[in-house]
Amino acid sequence: MKFEQPIPGENFTSDTRNMPWHRPPDINEYDDAIGYFIGRLEEPEQQELTFAMLGIEAQITTIVSAVLLQGIRVGKVSIDLAILIAGPLARFIEIQAMGVGMKYDMGIDASDRVMITPTILRAALGVVTDTPIESPELEEETPEEATPEVAPEMMQGLMSMPSTQAGAVASPDEQQAMLGGMEEPAEEEEV
16 A cells, blocks of 8 residues: 655755745835735726625725735735735725725724733633722822832842852852863963
8 A cells, every 4th residue: 555645855846936925026115016906906896896895794804815815826015015005905995985885894993802901810810819909090099019128139130240149150160160171371471
């Protein structure tokens, strides 16, 4: 019985230059890319498709993603440039929809998002306390909290010199051992 499986390293033998996204894109400039895609969105067939998608309640972000992914697939723009021009294209489609009086959904509304509060975060992490948690909006004054005493050696930054306490700095012999036992060359006196 013969199994069909790839040969290890087979992907390195194939020529990947035949894919459009592996070659430099046709359009490299921001203004040129916006002009190209707005020109495409103004074509009658593309307008019909855009309005049909809006008619079935597709979000504008979905339409823009589809148009830009198609442009990336055929090698018109790079992924980076497509990300940059997504906003202006979404606004253009929004203007088109408003122009014909179509109902549309931009697709970026976050009104149904749950606001993260300290209570929700504690519940999600499994931290339950008996004391009620007061919201900062409800507090009128924030009392000055005493800062805990921290030892000076704990207040050092990452790039600060190490403290000179016992064991914190290696002795010269240990340092030589860490450097591979290299001895410093003796200085010769001039005669």
